[in-house]
Amino acid sequence: AWMHLGMIYIANKQFADAKKALKRSIMLKESCWSYYGLANLARIENDKDKASSLALKACEININDISLVKETLNILISAKKYDTALNLISKLKTDIQKIKRIKLYKAFCLAWTDRLEEAESIIFEEGGICVPDIREGENSASELWFIIEEKKAQKLGKVFNRDEASPPGFLDFRMNVEKKT
DSSP states (O other): OHHHHHHHHHHTTOHHHHHHHHHHHHHHSOOHHHHHHHHHHHHHTTOHHHHHHHHHHHHHHTTTOHHHHHHHHHHHHHTTOHHHHHHHHHHSOHHHHTSHHHHHHHHHHHHHTTOHHHHHHHHHGGGSOOOTTOOTTOOHHHHHHHHHHHHHHHHTTOOOOGGGOOOOGGGOOOSSOOOOO
């Protein structure tokens, strides 16, 4: 009941009351959803470290919940906790690790930790990664390609110009961008 009350408070933007209710919920019985609620409150407060640790705690309680894993990885990546995210991914069941969104998150972590060949192999395996739950207006796949290409150019001492480059079609869902041929 306290967890539900906390979520209602979040929906009504009563964040102080939400925090109290969710903490009370955890005192009575630990719940991944109460921790996740607190993680989102920390995110609202722009406390990325706290959001990361709370989301990770939530995920560790319910590591087989795919939606919770995805959200936790998103929080970890936005906090630039790439090694922590990779560690979490390594603990997942093999079938969960194979989910395309999880693989995309893994590739981001690998790219940001300069493991470019590994990141690139993920996005190009099986003819190119296809993320079925990619959201309208989401440019994560093309952004990942740009990050990899920029880092490869940096390693070679070259300048990479995004305006003169086009990601492969299977990664490019950008709108209002003239495609290079």
